[in-house]
Every structure is written in C-alpha cells, then in structure tokens.
Amino acid sequence: MTKTLLVTGAGGVGKTTIAAGVGVTAARAGMRTLVVTVDPARRLATALGVENLGNEPQPHPSERNLWAAMLDATASWRAVAERHAEPDVAARLVDNEFFRAASEHFPASQSYAAADQAATFVQAKAWDLVVVDTPPSGGGIDFFTAPAQMADLVGGRLLRWITGGPLPGRRFLFNVAGRPVLRIADSILGSDLLERVAEFLLDLRTTYDGVAQRGREIEAVLGSSAVIVVTTSDPAPVREAIRFYRALPGLASVPAAVVFNRVLPSEWAEATAPPGTPAALAHNLEQWAAETLRQRDSRQEFSSRYGAHIAAVPWSAHPPTDLDGLADLMKSSSDIPWAELGFSAG
Numbered sequence: 001m002t003k004t005l006l007v008t009g010a011g012g013v014g015k016t017t018i019a020a021g022v023g024v025t026a027a028r029a030g031m032r033t034l035v036v037t038v039d040p041a042r043r044l045a046t047a048l049g050v051e052n053l054g055n056e057p058q059p060h061p062s063e064r065n066l067w068a069a070m071l072d073a074t075a076s077w078r079a080v081a082e083r084h085a086e087p088d089v090a091a092r093l094v095d096n097e098f099f100r101a102a103s104e105h106f107p108a109s110q111s112y113a114a115a116d117q118a119a120t121f122v123q124a125k126a127w128d129l130v131v132v133d134t135p136p137s138g139g140g141i142d143f144f145t146a147p148a149q150m151a152d153l154v155g156g157r158l159l160r161w162i163t164g165g166p167l168p169g170r171r172f173l174f175n176v177a178g179r180p181v182l183r184i185a186d187s188i189l190g191s192d193l194l195e196r197v198a199e200f201l202l203d204l205r206t207t208y209d210g211v212a213q214r215g216r217e218i219e220a221v222l223g224s225s226a227v228i229v230v231t232t233s234d235p236a237p238v239r240e241a242i243r244f245y246r247a248l249p250g251l252a253s254v255p256a257a258v259v260f261n262r263v264l265p266s267e268w269a270e271a272t273a274p275p276g277t278p279a280a281l282a283h284n285l286e287q288w289a290a291e292t293l294r295q296r297d298s299r300q301e302f303s304s305r306y307g308a309h310i311a312a313v314p315w316s317a318h319p320p321t322d323l324d325g326l327a328d329l330m331k332s333s334s335d336i337p338w339a340e341l342g343f344s345a346g
C-alpha cells in the first residue's frame with residue numbers, strides 16, 4: 001500500500017527542503033519514493049533531478065528508489081480540463097483566456113492542481129511512499145479545502161447567478177442581453193468578450209460532475225495521509241502552525257508531528273564566555289543562548305498545550321543543496337516519526 005506524507009506549513013519555513021530530505025531518507029531506506037515538489041529553489045530542483053521537467057514523475061538519475069515530480073499549476077489545470085471535459089470542450093477551455101486567468105488567479109487553483117496530481121500519484125500504486133510538498137498559496141491549508149472550493153467554483157453560486165439557473169444550456173447565450181448585469185458588462189466589454197466568458201462558464205459547468213466526484217476521491221486520499229506541519233520557532237510561523245494543527249483533524253488526519261526547523265544546538269543554551277572574552281563576543285554568546293532557550297520554550301509550549309509530537313531539524317550553516325546534504329540534515333534531526341511512514345531511518 002502506498003503511504004502518503006503531506007508536508008504543510010507557513011511560507012519559507014523549509015517545507016520543500018524537509019519534503020526532499022524525508023524523500024531521500026526513505027529512498028535510501030529502500031522505499032520506492034516519489035517526492036512531489038512545488039517550486040523548489042533551483043539547486044534543490046537540480047539535486048532532485050526535476051529541473052525544467054513537467055509534472056510527470058522522473059526517476060532520479062543516480063538515486064535508486066527516488067522519483068521526483070515538480071508541479072506546474074498551469075499544466076495541472078490543463079490536466080484537470082482534459083480529465084473532466086469532452087475533448088473538444090477541453091481544447092476550447094485551455095484556449096480560453098478566462099480559463100487561463102482563472103488558473104492563475106483562483107486562489108486555490110495551485111493547491112487544487114497539486115492535490116489532484118498528488119492523489120493521482122498515490123492512486124497509481126507505483127510507489128511505497130509519496131511525499132507531497134504543499135504550495136505556499138493560502139498557507140497550505142488551502143490544499144485540504146481546495147477540492148470542495150473547486151467543486152463550488154465550477155458548479156456554484158457565481159455560475160448560477162450569472163446563468164440564472166442550475167444547469168445552463170447553450171440557449172443561455174441568446175438570453176445574455178436579458179440579464180441586466182450582463183447587459184452592462186456587454187456595453188463596456190463588447191459582446192465578443194462576453195461570449196467568451198459565457199463559453200468559458202458553460203464549458204466549465206460541464207466538468208462539474210467529474211470535478212465533484214474527483215474532489216471526493218482527493219479528499220479520501222488526503223484523509224488517509226500522514227501530515228507533518230513544519231514551522232520555525234519564530235512567532236508568526238508558530239501561529240500558523242497552531243492554526244494548521246488545530247484545523248487539520250477536521251479536514252484530514254491528526255498531524256503526525258510538528259517539525260520545528262532551523263533549531264539551534266541545545267548546548268548553545270549553556271554557553272558562557274570565559275573571563276577575558278571581548279565584550280561584543282560575550283554579548284553575542286548571551287544573545288544566542290537566549291535565542292536557543294526561547295526556541296526550546298516554544299517547542300515545549302507547543303507540545304504541552306496541544307499535545308503535539310514535536311520533531312526538530314537543526315539549523316544548518318550550509319543549507320542542503322544535494323541529496324547527501326539533505327540526508328545528513330535528516331540524520332541530525334530528532335524525533336521525525338519515521339515509523340509512521342513505514343520504515344526506520346537508522
């Protein structure tokens with residue numbers, strides 16, 4: 001059975017790095033592992049072997065058991081259209097400027113596309129573990145709500161309001177002039193443009209049943225996945241992590257762990273300057289000791305207040321840019337719930 005790990009958390013906390021690190025570790029432990037990544041830094045993409053590649057999983061050129069895919073939201077939307085619409089409708093949708101605009105601007109589109117792709121990979125049953133890095137848009141929680149939002153978008157209120165009924169037919173195009181809101185738009189934008197909007201909405205509507213059904217499948221995959229919430233010890237990402245940690249059980253499963261990233265070495269907490277240390281250096285040591293303690297308190301508070309399993313990934317002076325660096329970072333981490341992912345990382 002394919003295990004799935006979803007890596008979520010606020011922007012910039014290290015989701016992509018940790019997703020890649022977990023992926024390499026699992027691959028080296030003998031699990032056939034796919035890392036699904038979103039917008040990785042260039043050197044990380046190179047390390048994973050996904051630079052310039054689309055959203056099809058690629059076997060790593062030199063790491064047995066490791067595959068990687070990079071999600072491109074536009075390509076994924078195209079895949080959604082192709083999956084759920086008749087071929088001629090799909091071709092028209094992809095060609096429609098409003099479809100392209102929607103795929104770029106609908107806030108949950110990247111999340112939906114990523115969730116849909118990820119679910120496809122899990123359902124392919126070709127891997128032992130699929131690690132999914134979640135897109136930064138909407139702070140990751142979007143990923144879990146996107147299937148429902150998407151179904152609402154294509155079948156929902158906006159469309160009913162514009163078309164005046166639950167299931168608009170082509171006839172609707174001839175009634176355009178009758179709707180005051182559209183008459184105004186028509187005079188401003190020109191009827192050709194309006195027709196393109198109408199065409200887009202009608203075509204999109206034909207995908208509704210497929211999208212709604214698919215949304216339920218995606219939600220089932222998300223619901224049976226392990227989730228880790230990544231954060232740093234800084235107040236803003238911790239607030240986000242708390243929000244995720246409390247919201248996730250209602251949307252997916254109880255997070256397996258909250259992973260604090262960029263954790264300073266615990267021995268720094270006790271560092272004291274020997275007599276004769278220049279004042280600036282002594283002050284520096286004090287500051288880092290205080291920061292190390294603050295980080296520890298932040299982890300302890302998360303654990304005692306929310307009962308979360310806490311894991312720690314150390315701060316590294318050289319952020320990992322290759323597979324060995326990623327594996328080393330994970331080896332020096334503590335309490336990552338490897339067993340829950342189906343292997344031991346000894």
Ligand SMILES: Nc1ncnc2c1ncn2[C@@H]1O[C@H](COP(=O)(O)OP(=O)(O)OP(=O)(O)O)[C@@H](O)[C@H]1O
Nearest residue numbers: 010011012013014015016017136262314315316319
């Ligand atoms: N433990 C660490 N020590 C030092 N640097 C790190 C560590 N983890 C991540 N970084 C660096 O922090 C930066 C952000 O990491 P990463 O891209 O993984 O975050 P992200 O959560 O995926 O960001 P985004 O939300 O923008 O996708 C990168 O430059 C990465 O190399």
Ligand SMILES: [Mg+2]
Nearest residue numbers: 015016038039
């Ligand atoms: Mg990232």
